[in-house]
Amino acid sequence: MVAFVFMSCKKESLENPNTVNAADQKFMLQMAKAANAEIHAGNLAVGKSSNPVVQQFGQAVAAKYSMALTDLQDLAHKLNFSLPQPDNEENNFLTNELQGYSFDTSYMKSRVQSFALIMDDFKAEVNNGNNPYVRYYYVNKYLDASRAYYLQADSIAYYMK
Secondary structure, eight states, X not given: OXXXXXXXXXXXXXXXXXXXXXXXXXXXXXXXXXHHHHHHHHHHXXXXXXXXXXXXXXXXXXXXXXXXXXXXXXXXXXXXXXXXXXXXXXXXXXXXXXXXXXXXXHHHHHHHHHHHHHHHHHHHHHHHOOOHHHHIIIIITTHHHHHHHHHHHHHHHHHTO
16 A cells, blocks of 8 residues: 555655645645544543443544644644644534433434545545655555544444434
8 A cells, every 4th residue: 555655646746755735735634623623522522421332432533533633743844834723613512511322422423424524535635645745644544543433433323323
């Protein structure tokens, strides 16, 4: 997979690996936004869920995406690219009065949707990205974990019906 990613990069990105195209920029912005959302939502799940499976899922996702965000921040710094500050506006529906089973079902459904969007972002980067570092960062380092979280969230949500 690594060879495929590097071989598919455009010549100019290999000559100057700090060059990022619009797709790379969008991908990094979307991943920063997604990582912040997953950390926020995962931490809420730990505190608001009544289901140990949901709590463990939230804790695992928050921990993994904390590492992913740190890696992305390091990469952005290396490329002289600014990432946005965390904005948890999207997760406000999780901060309302939902507790217990109501929270659990809302949380898991939202994570299925969130990870589906993350997978779309991966696809866009693979198809349109230019920078070998950006492509390596998520495609080779975090794609499998995100796919696994999507499948796990979908499975948990299904059994909660």
